[in-house]
Amino acid sequence: MENPRIAVIGAGLMGTGIAQVILEAGFHVSLVDVSADQLENSKGKIYSFLNRKVEKGEIDKEYVNSCIERFTTFNSFESVTDTEFVIEAVPERLELKKQIFKKLDEVINQNAIFISNTSGLSISDIASVTNRPEQVIGMHFFFPVPKMGLVEIIKGVLTSDFVYDKVKKLSEQIGKNAVDAPNYPGFLVNRVLVPMINEAIYCVMEGAKPEDVDAAMKLGANHPMGPIQLADFVGLDTLLATMQGLYEGFRDSKYRPCPLLINLVEGGQLGRKTGRGFYTYK
Template structure:
C-alpha cells in the first residue's frame, strides 16, 4: 500500500452510494456515510441493510459478519463528520451543480492530504477537480452497479492528478476486492464509451425496422452469448442514463456514431425510461400497452439474417462495437487487455471485444464493415486506423507491449 489509512467517507447513499459503503465496510474500513437529510439517510440505511440481508440469505455472509459490517458504518447528515476521513468517495446524482457544491464543501472540510474520489460515470473529472484547491488529490473511482457484486472499478486520472494518487486509488480498489482499470479522463472512460454506443446502435436498428425488439435481443443472447439483449439492457440501465452518456460522448468527439438515436431522445422526452418508469422498450408492471408498439411490428423489412449478404443481427451490432474497441486501443487510451477486462467485468460479456476480433480475424471484420456499409445497413465511415494496420501487417499481437504515445 502506497499510503496506509483506515477511515473512508462516502457522500450520497442512493443504491450506488450504499453499495460503495458496503464494499468498503466489508473490506474492514471504518466508513462515515453522509446524506442530505434524515429521509435520504433512512433510505440509504434501507439499501445497505437489504443488501447485507441478501448476502446472508445466499450464504455469502454470516449473521455475525453482517452485524460487524454494520458496526463499521456511521451514518450522518453532517458533512463535517468527514473531517478525519483519509479517503472520500462522492456518489451523488450525475449533475455538475450538485457535485460542484459537494466538492467545494469537501475541500473545505477535509485535511489537505485527503484524497477526494468521484464515482461519476459521465462528467469530466478534470472539471470536478478544478473545483478544489487540491486537483492533484482528485481521482475518478467509477464503480459498477450493483457495487457489492460487480468486480470492475475504473480508476480515472486527469492531466493534473498526482501519480501517487492514482497508485493509492488503484491499491484501494484491489484492497476492497475489485479489479482496477486505470485510464485517463475521457468521455465514457472505457466501459460506457463502448457499451452505450452499441446500445444506441441497437435502437437505430429497431427504429429502421430491420428487426423486431425480440429478434434483436434474442440474436445477442443466443448468437453472441451476451447475458442480456441490448433493448432489455437499455430498459434496465435507464434510457435517460444512456441518453446522458451519448450526449457527453457527442459533446467531446462530435462524431456521427455518437449521435443519439432520434427514438431514444423521443422516448426519454415522453418519460419512457425503462424499468424505473414501468415502460420502455418493454412494459413492466400493470400497464397494458408497450410504448414500443408505437412502431408497427410488421411488416418489417426483410430480417438482416435473411439478406443475401449473409449478415446476422449479432454481426450487425457487434462488428461496429469491435471497431470502436479497436479505435480505443489504437488511440493508446486503453490496452487490449484493459478493454476486454472492462467489458467482461463491468458489462458481463463472456468475451471482450478484442477477444472477439482475435477469433474472427481482421480480414473478416473489415469485410463485414465494408459489406454492411455497401448494403446501407450501417453508415459508411472510416474504420479504426488500427484495423487498417492489422490488415497491412497480416495480423498482429494486440496484447504485445508497445509505446502508447506513437499509435499503431
C-alpha cells in the same frame, strides 16, 4: 494507511452499493446525504443485504454486528472532516459535482483523497474547483456495485502518481479489479457499450423488433443480456445523458443519440424504473 476511514457522499443506489462493498471489506464507512429519509433507506438496504448473506451462510451474525459498528451516517460534510478518502456518488451532473467538491475542499482535511464515481465526466474539470487537484481522481463503479467486479480508475491532468497508487490499492482491498481509463468522455466501458446500445435502438427505429435485436446479440455475439433489455435496465434517461455527453465531448456524429431514444425519454418511458420503455414491466 492499512484501515483508512472512508466517507461516501450520496445515499442513492450507487452510494449505497459503494458503502456496502467498502464496509464488507472491513473499513470504517461514513455515508453522507442531505436527506435523513434517504440515509435510513440506504441503511435498511445494507442491513437487509447483509442479513440475507447470513441466511445463505456466507457470513455470520458476528460479522454483521462488526459492520454495524463500523458504519455511521451523517447529514453534513463537517461530520467527516477527518476522513482519509472521500468518494462522491451524487447524480451525474457536472455542476452539482463541482459544487460538492468545492464544499468538500473547504471542510475536509488537506490530506484527504477525493474520488468521483462519475461515469464519464472530466476528472480534470471536477478537480479544477479544489485547491488540491493532484489529490482528485476518478473511480467509476458499476451497477449493481456488490456484484460487478470492475472499477475504472481515471487520472486528471494533475492527479499525482501517489494518489493513483493509493486508489489502485484501495480497489484491490475492496475486491475490485481496476483498469486504467483515459480522461475522455465515457472512459472505456461506456464509450464502447453505450454507442452499441444506441445503434441497437436505431435498428428498432428502422423497423426491427426489440426482441429480435436482443436475440441476435445474445445468440450471435454471446451477450448475457440483449442491448435493448440492457437499455431498459440502465434507464433510458441515463443512457441518453451518457450519449449526449459523448456527443458533446467528442463533437463526432457517430455519438449522435437516436431520435427514438430521445422521444421515449421525453415521453417519460424510461425503462424498468417507470414500468415501461422498449418493453412493458409489471
